[in-house]
Amino acid sequence: MNREDFPLLSEGVYLDSGATTQKPLSVIERIDRYYRHENANVHRGVYELSARATAAYEEARETVARFINANRDEVIFTRGTTESINLAAFSFAEPLLKPGDEILISHMEHHANIVPWQLLCERTGAHLKVIPIDRKGNLDRLALRLMMTEKTKLLSLTHISNVLGTVNPVKEIIAEAHKQGIPVLIDGAQAIGRMPVDVRDLDADFYAFSGHKMYGPTGIGILYGKKKQLERMRPYQSGGDMILRVTFEKTTWNEIPHKFEAGTPHIAGAIGLAEAVRYLRGIGMEKVEAHEAKLMSYALEKLGQIGGLEIIGSPEKRSGALAFTLGDAHPHDIAHELAMKNIAVRAGHHCAQPLMNFYKVPAATRMSLGLYNSREDIDILAQALPEIREKFRL
Amino acid sequence: MKDQELYQEMILDHYRNPRNCCSMADATHCAEGDNPLCGDHLEVFVKVDGKIIQEINFQGSGCAVSQASASMMTESLKGRTVEEALEVFDKVHVMLTGYHPDDESENNKSLGKLEALSGVAQFPIRIKCASLAWHTLKSALKQEEEPVSTE
Numbered sequence A: 001m002n003r004e005d006f007p008l009l010s011e012g013v014y015l016d017s018g019a020t021t022q023k024p025l026s027v028i029e030r031i032d033r034y035y036r037h038e039n040a041n042v043h044r045g046v047y048e049l050s051a052r053a054t055a056a057y058e059e060a061r062e063t064v065a066r067f068i069n070a071n072r073d074e075v076i077f078t079r080g081t082t083e084s085i086n087l088a089a090f091s092f093a094e095p096l097l098k099p100g101d102e103i104l105i106s107h108m109e110h111h112a113n114i115v116p117w118q119l120l121c122e123r124t125g126a127h128l129k130v131i132p133i134d135r136k137g138n139l140d141r142l143a144l145r146l147m148m149t150e151k152t153k154l155l156s157l158t159h160i161s162n163v164l165g166t167v168n169p170v171k172e173i174i175a176e177a178h179k180q181g182i183p184v185l186i187d188g189a190q191a192i193g194r195m196p197v198d199v200r201d202l203d204a205d206f207y208a209f210s211g212h213k214m215y216g217p218t219g220i221g222i223l224y225g226k227k228k229q230l231e232r233m234r235p236y237q238s239g240g241d242m243i244l245r246v247t248f249e250k251t252t253w254n255e256i257p258h259k260f261e262a263g264t265p266h267i268a269g270a271i272g273l274a275e276a277v278r279y280l281r282g283i284g285m286e287k288v289e290a291h292e293a294k295l296m297s298y299a300l301e302k303l304g305q306i307g308g309l310e311i312i313g314s315p316e317k318r319s320g321a322l323a324f325t326l327g328d329a330h331p332h333d334i335a336h337e338l339a340m341k342n343i344a345v346r347a348g349h350h351c352a353q354p355l356m357n358f359y360k361v362p363a364a365t366r367m368s369l370g371l372y373n374s375r376e377d378i379d380i381l382a383q384a385l386p387e388i389r390e391k392f393r394l
Numbered sequence B: 001m002k003d004q005e006l007y008q009e010m011i012l013d014h015y016r017n018p019r020n021c022c023s024m025a026d027a028t029h030c031a032e033g034d035n036p037l038c039g040d041h042l043e044v045f046v047k048v049d050g051k052i053i054q055e056i057n058f059q060g061s062g063c064a065v066s067q068a069s070a071s072m073m074t075e076s077l078k079g080r081t082v083e084e085a086l087e088v089f090d091k092v093h094v095m096l097t098g099y100h101p102d103d104e105s106e107n108n109k110s111l112g113k114l115e116a117l118s119g120v121a122q123f124p125i126r127i128k129c130a131s132l133a134w135h136t137l138k139s140a141l142k143q144e145e146e147p148v149s150t151e
Helices: A007-011 A025-038 A048-067 A081-096 A115-124 A141-147 A170-179 A227-232 A267-283 A285-304 A331-340 A353-358 A375-391 B009-016 B064-077 B082-097 B101-109 B112-122 B124-141
Strands: A075-078 A102-106 A127-131 A152-158 A184-187 A206-210 A221-225 A243-246 A251-253 A309-311 A321-326 A346-348 A364-368 B029-035 B040-049 B052-061
Touching: A025 A048, A025 A267, A048 A075, A048 A267, A075 A081, A081 A115, A081 A152, A081 A184, A081 A206, A081 A221, A102 A115, A102 A141, A115 A127, A127 A141, A141 A170, A152 A170, A170 A184, A221 A227, A267 A285, A285 A309, A285 A321, A285 A375, A321 A375, A331 A346, A331 A364, A331 A375, A331 B064, A331 B124, B009 B064, B009 B112, B029 B124, B040 B064, B040 B124, B052 B064, B052 B082, B052 B124, B064 B082, B064 B112, B064 B124, B082 B101, B082 B112, B082 B124, B101 B112, B112 B124
Parallel strands: A102 A127, A102 A152, A152 A184, A184 A206
Antiparallel strands: A075 A221, A206 A221, A243 A251, A309 A321, A321 A364, A346 A364, B029 B040, B040 B052
């Protein structure tokens, strides 16, 4: 649906929205308009232009906040999901951790939700514990229950797996964690553009996501944090904009969320992201979710019929991503041949090497959906695959 | 130019029937190479006697380009001196990366059958697939003073 809103889609079949989504014309034009008519630094200038830029930037924060049902001062602009998680690790988790404490993540995490915690554990002497998954790609809920103890200081979990497409029941899991007083961070990179997200309903302490995976620009992302958590957190980076008063003896921090936004922010990015939110609201996230769900069932059926094609995992609920292997063909050869037919998919380990090791595949081919994909895209992909399988048969 | 077929018949042939694809118990040099991003993994084994490469084998897993490149490498270097092998390495490097476009055609022609790999240069993302075996070989040969024994 709405394919005609995306200028770049005329170039072929795009099935790599899990990596980044294409941008609708409204977002592209909004960024263009900002640089032509509104560009100035924010929170500083007295002149009209700066006031306009500041208003647009803060309005963007408000738009994003409403989109996820948060308060505006709970929405921190970052460079993306990766920086959001790093911010939470440094400013929230690190001061809480003592040697022997534990952080929980799952076996299906993206490297962005593994490595920051590993480094944090190295710095603090805490331990990183990994919640197992079953062969189908579902989280082992029983193991999770047993792993949550008084040593657990944080649970950091993906909402949707970028490889398996597993949709984790994060609302239930957050409730279980909270019963034991464990705060929860959700990596929402793959979920935010695919389903309605209500951080208050989920009761997440933190929710991290990127603009570019929800039809907005790259280089801008969000860390949502509950006000009570943000207020007790130390700043992340330091410099201008995040301070109230600076003397050489002592500096006092600005209010949240500005305390976490040092330096001139990515103003155009924030404004572009807000435009992407308006675009998604115009369609309705329920509609996006339903459209992709229908398309995913179709893809599972269609690709499932191809001889020699093995779909990785079969989670209870799947959204967005479908990774597969195909006969003897290596994913790079598959993706290359598809590229020659103007079909874009991802090949490799998908920044989830521990997950790939679990399934004992060094690499896989992944197709992932965006709201603009259609049955025709799946048909074109499915049609191309048998020939590729034969070409690389050993 | 991108419509040039990357998978020349010769590449597919080496991919399907890799030459010298097994380990070597009495190698004088060996090394392992990885492309972590692709999950490709290769081991190269060389037996050098009197500066001559008497035997050269490889084993590992990866895409058709990386497997074929490794197989073609072993075929083309067997019986040549270490010095010659390193010269071929340099020429292959130029061919794959196209760093010296002026004498590129001369350079590639002098490589004989290996020229079948020249199509890789158009696909920057695949250069490391084709060069993995060669870099692994170079690191094996560099351990000249201290032969590495296989397990």
